[in-house]
Amino acid sequence: MYWSRRELLKALAAGGAGLLGVGWAEYEAPAEKTNRYLVGLPAITQEDYEQRRERARRLMARNKIDALYLTGGTSLVYFSGVNWHRSERLFAMLLPRKGEPVFVCPAFEERRARELVGPKFEIRTWQEHESPYRLVASLLQEWRLSTGRIGVEETVRYFEFRGLAEAAPQLDLVSGDPVTHYCRGIKSKKELRLQRAANELTLSVYRSALKRVREGMDETQVARLVASEFRKRGVSGGALVLHGRNSAFPHGTRQRQPLREGMVILVDGGCSVRGYRSDMTRTVVFGRPSERQRRVWDVVKKAQSAALAAARPGVPCGDIDAAARKVIVEAGFGPGYRYFTHRLGHGIGLDGHEWPYLVKDNPLPLRPGMTFSDEPGIYIYGEFGIRLEDIMHITEDGAALFTPQCPSISWPFA
Helix, strand or coil, X not given: CCCCHHHHHHHHHCCCCCCXXXXXXXXXXXXXXXXXXXXXXXXXXXXXXXXXXXXXXXXXXXXXXXXXXXXXXXXXXXXXXXXXXXXXXXXXXXXXXXXXXXXEEEHHHHHHHHHXXXXXXXXXEECCCCCHHHHHHHHHHHCCCCCCEEEECCCCCHHHHHHHHHHCCCCEEEECHHHHHHHHHCCCHHHHHHHHHXXXXXXXXXXXXXXXXXXXXXXXXXXXXXXXXXXXXXXXXEEEEEEHHHHHCCCCCCCCCCCCCCCEEEEEEEEEECCEXXXXXXXXXXXXXXXXXXXXXXXXXHHXXXXXXXXXXXXXXXXXXXXXXXXXXXXXXXXXXXXCXXXXXXXXXXXXXXXXXXXXXXXXXXXXXXXXXXXXXXXXXXXXXXXXXXXXXXXXXXXXXXXXXXXXXXXXXX
């Protein structure tokens, strides 16, 4: 089985168990007794969730939003710690601007919901023959919000939006992004520690896995090595692996390339540590790199460094993309998106890709605590592609990477 980069990210978000066809004994790594990357990490506590909800309330007041409507997903986890699998049955949290949240769930799931929600918060239930959206509407009416302005979290599915709109047509349903984006986009010190641990662990995995690569292996076999090293460290993780000319496809291809001397190896993946995600790309050459490969790799690394140097509070997100793209274009790999075919970076946290984005013309100013991928690339179809990716966080006076930049194009890197 072969995974594209996008499929890999979705699988990791879902937990990643058995991610890449686990079971080939020759690729299993022995379990470690301890994992230094996971020792001493902070827990996200009920106090943290309450602080997040209080911040949401302040943003709701600022944006004239009376309540927030969330269903299953990472925003629900962020504000409550409740991880609920999505199905066709509505499970929701209503967070009012004033007061405590209330959860809505199917009646037959109430006991399971109580285990997750805890004793403090109210749970309203609905039977299978009843409309959960009428229950939500009645709750809002109790709060005297029958004509209120309700912020809808961005991943609420259309039928969950439509159901509430039809049950309470007098509601003003608006985007909840001004609340959820700004809460989740600025990471706390705890969140930054968890992200750092996930990225440091990922770098350790890549170093170990690449040392086990042998000539003749195809991408699926190398990906299994990576998954094995993640399991060895007690986490779910994996990677998109591309060899040779396949590396020119940023998110992968169905083609397979057995590894040969002089081929590019691109490895892009990550893991989850207490829900917080890593994302890292390393590109090296198996054997002796050609002058062209070396030159392209050097340009990409210089572009990554230029973006890091440009990033500091107050600078627009789009300017960081421009700083990296300028290096690539001036080196002859342009104009525009000709060879550097995607944006520079994405936000990252509980989701592998989340708001905000380092993309052309994005005027949003950087703020301390934001975290992004810094991943310039040059993709030359029919030859090879080079991408280098590390996660950077915005500090009070600049930006820093969670992990050292890749030191060399040569396999395996130190």
